Structures are given as C-alpha cells and as structure tokens.
Amino acid sequence: MKNPILKNLSRYLAVFKISFHHEFAYRVSFVMWRVRNIIQIFVVFFLWDTVFSTQGRVIFGYDRSRMLTYVFGLIIVRALVLSTKVVDVAGHVSRGELSNYLVRPINYFKYWFTRDLSSKFLNISFAGVETLILYIILRPPFFIQTNPISIVGFLVSIVLAMLIFFLLLFIVSSVPFWAPEMGWGAHFLVTVIVVEFLSGALFPLDILPQSLQSILSYTPFPYLIFFPLQVYLGKVSTIVLLRGILVSSVWVILLWFAMKSVWRRGLKAYQAYGR
Amino acid sequence: MKLVSRLSNIRSWVPEVGSQKKMGEIIVSGYRKLLVTFAVLPGKLKTDKPITEILINSYKRVGYYIGIWYMMSKNSFLMVLAQKKVLFIFLLGKVLRFIFFMIFLFFLVKGAGRLSNYTVNQAIFFFLTFMVIDTTSQFFFREVYRFRPLVVSGDFDLVLTKPIGALFRVLMGGADVIDLITIPPLYAITIYFGSLLAPNTFQIYLYIAMLMSGLLIATAFHIIVLSLGIITLEVDHTIMIYRDVTSMARFPVDIYKQPLRGVLTYLLPIGIMITLPAKAIMGLVTPFGIFVSISFGVLTLYVAVKFWHVALQKYTSASS
Secondary structure, eight states: OOOHHHHHHHHHHHHHHHHHHHHHHTHHHHHHHHHHHHHHHHHHHHHHHHHTOSTTOOBTTBOHHHHHHHHHHHHHHIIIIIOOSTTHHHHHHHHTTHHHHHTSSSOHHHHHHHHHHHHHHHHHHHHHHHHHHHHHHHOOOOOOOOOHHHHHHHHHHHHHHHHHHHHHHHHHTTGGGTOGGGHHHHHIIIIIIIIHHHTSSSSOGGGSOHHHHHHHTTSSGGGTTHHHHHHHTTOSOHHHHHHHHHHHHHHHHHHHHHHHHHHHHHHHHOOOTTO | OHHHHHHHHHHHHSGGGGSSSOHHHHHHHHHHHHHHHTTSSGGGGOOSSOHHHHHHHHHHHHHHHHHHHHHHHHHHHHHHHTOHHHHHHHHHHHHHHHHHHHHHHHHHHHHHSOBTTBOHHHHHHHHHHHHHHHHHHHHHHGGGGGHHHHHHHTTHHHHHTSSSOHHHHHHHSSOOHHHHHHHHHHHHHHHHHHHHTOOOHHHHHHHHHHHHHHHHHHHHHHHHHHHHHHHHSOOHHHHHHHHHHHHGGGSOGGGSOTTHHHIIIIISTHIIIIIHHHHHHTTOOOHHHHHHHHHHHHHHHHHHHHHHHHHHHHOOOTTO
C-alpha cells in the first residue's frame, strides 16, 4: 500500500510534468512571449540608461548601477512572479470546462498552483539565459547584493509575491461565474493595466510623490515586483523589510479568505454554460 | 459538400470565379483592379477612356467602399455595444493605462530635469503622438486581431469569394468602438500639449502631413502582419510584437543608442512613423527628414501590398 501523501505528491508531480511539456507543444507562442519580454526590457533599459547618462548622477535615490540592476532584476522577478497559467481559469469557468475538473480526484487550487510552478520554472530558465545574453550585449554596471539578510528577505518576499499574484488572479478569474463574457476584460483591467503599472514592473514606484507611495504601500501591488527588488538592492532598512513582509503576509491571508469565499459563492452560481 | 455547393452558387454571381483560374490568382487580379481604381498602381492606368470617366468611376468605387465600411463598422459597434459591461471595463482599462503613463512620464522627466534634452511637455507630446497613431490605427484595423481563425479554419475562402477586396475586408472589417470613444479626448489633449510648444502654421501642417505618413506606415505594418498570417498561420503574437516594437516610440528614439536607433529609424521605421512627426511640430525636422518620411510612407505601403499579393498565392485553403 503506497503512502497517501506520496501518492498525492506524485499526482501533482505528474501535473507539473504534463504542464511543462504542454508549454513545448506551443513553442512559437512561448518564444514570442519571451521575445516580447525582452523588447519591454530594452525599452526600460534604454530609458534609464539615458536618464543616467551623466556619470555619478543620483536620481530618485538610485545611482546608475542600482537602477540598471533594477531593470535586469525585472527579467528575473517578472519570470518568477508574473508568469502564470491561472489566467486560463476564467476560460474554464465561462466555457463550462470547470465541470471536468470538479469531478476529478484532484484539488483544483493545487492543480493550478502546480501548473503555475511549472510555468515559472520554464520561464525562469529562459530568463536566466536572456539575462546573460543581454548582459553580454549591453554590459551594464551591476549591483551584486552580498548582505545575507537582504538575500533571505528578497527570497521570502518573492515567495509571498508569488502567492499574492496567484490568489489575486484566482479571485479575478471568478468573475465569469456571474458574468461569463467578462473573463478577459477583468484580467485586462487587473493584470495588464493595474498590476503592470502599480507593481513597479514598468518603473520603480519611488519616482512617484511620497503621498502616492504611502497610499500604494497599503495595496498588494507594490509587493509583487517593487518591494522584492528594493530588498535586493538594499534600499530598505531591517524595520521596513520586516514591515513589508508583514504587510505581504497579511495580504496573502486576506486574499486566501477572499478567494475561498468568492469561489464558494461562485460555485453556487455556476451553471456550466456550454456543457 | 455543403460548402462546395455554396461556393458553386457564389460562382454563378461572381463572373470571374467561373473560370479555371486558381482562387488566389483571381483575388490578386481583382484586388489589382481595386488598386487601379484607387490609383495606387499608376502604371496600370493606361487606358483609352477619358480621364473624367476614370475619375467619376474612381469616386463611385470610393463611395462604394465607404458604404461597405460604414455597414461593417456599424455591425461591429452593435456587437460591442450589446455587451455594455465589457465595453466599460475595456474603456476603463484604456483610460487608466493612459493616465498612469502620463503620470509616470511627468514625474520621470520632472525628476530627471530633461529626457535626452527634451522638456516635460515635449516628452509628453512624443507620447501623445504615439497614442494618436496607435489608437487611430487600432480603431481602423482591429479586424486584423481576428484574422487567424479565418485562415486556420479555411473560412477565409468565404471572404475571397465576396465581390469586395479581401484585403479591405480583413484589414478594415471591424472598426473598434472603444477606440472611437477615446479618439476625440485624445486628439483634444494632443492639440492642447501641441499648442504649449508654440508651433507656427507651417509646422502644424507639416505635423499633420507627417502624421498621415506615419499612419501609412502603420497600415503597411498591419498588411504585413496579415500576409505573414497567411504564410505562417501566426497572427496574435506577430501583431503583439508589432505593438511592443512601436511602443518603443512612446519615448523619442533619440534615447536609444546606435545601432538600435538606426534600426528603429530606417529598418523598423517607427522613428519615422512617430518621432519625426512630433519633431516636426517642434521645428526639429530638416527637409531631408520630410522627404524621408513621405517616401517611407508610400514605399512601405507599396511593399506591403506587393507582399500581400505574394502571400495570397500561398494560401492553401486548408481545413475548408
């Protein structure tokens, strides 16, 4: 008799492998997605390279090496936090495909979390190679963090960011329970617009006035990209680091309960359209 | 079998299709006639008919196509307006994206002093010019985003057999009402920021002319994406890469270093398409720049239409 925990684990390991191979079934799509990421990095890199063209210039609390490290860090952090498969959940709900999964002996949230991990693993592998190639081409000054507290803080904040984004997307994906035609619209508004701008994925949020930064610090968005990179760059004190981790953790808990509540109500409203 | 039967019926009322020519060749010849009508291929205008008759016929054809475009756009608008919540969400998203970027640009250039020697107002005007070209082309060419399913399913056959240009149908067959709503305030904001740069009358006319040239290049890009769609069956990512590349011109291309700046100016002419018109209103364009802008606009459109003809001949009608 096989250990039930191991049996459960092997089930999700199989999901991980299938999801990983699934990505390679659409190679062109994957390569194009990575190309798009690189183009976005090019824009941000050259923009900040121009702003810091004068030697020794410090703007918004950044010197040239820290700002260009922020830009390169975006490749890695975006691959870890923002690469996801959960966006497909909305389609499952609106097309009624969710029914197929509800009858399977598998936890739907763990299934998608495993698929997310698979996507992140693939993306971070490519992101590592891209970072190396871009580094060779652009030769930016690079800031290497050596403080163990900052490195551990960075890793912890990344894990929390991954959880926040996963839960946020799951809540957004529940919109089609009540409005099946609005699945993509809700994702467009939250992930393409709000997360892209308010997470620091396009620019470091500390270029904004202090009042705006204070308001944003109470939302979950800065903790997705901006905060982990600030921690890596050593721009936060230990107190601010602990406060940030605490706020991120509170958001994870709040979003977890919100997601459970929304899905419980959503499943009651679910009508399996198209099935 | 049903489709074959339908196609046979269509053949009876589209005279040229009754011959043994291949479908692609028929469409190419039909589209050439359209181009002659619009005088895009001047060499083909050699005819014994008096010029007044040619002009009257051309006006009639233009009127015919405007009528069709109006009908297709109305249908497209009605489809979107039927889902008001979706319309609201996408409209809100577009407005928020615009506001966020304006805020970012304002604080960035204000904090940095200048951006590659451009002031805050100038940097914002570069972004607004990008938005004008991007939003206007999105409004007219939204149908390009729906082209792939047509080719993959073979339903493009049904477009080819209709008595209108296939390119016209797949390029301009579904104007976007959301962009239409955003265009008037966007133009108003652009005019306001343009007026802050105190241009003279000549610079304003030059800006409009070069903006038109930029729109020609944008049209050419969309035709190339459609053509690649026929050859490779890939449209979605190609159009998004086009948008990513053009988004590099949200800032003046002067911020990019060589050789990237050269590539963005001449190879992927987004510098000519967006940066140059904005520079025209600031009085920073030389006569050579004007010549290059107009020439590139016409040349890229000509090349794109030629490429479309080549792509059409590669259409296999698979899955139909």
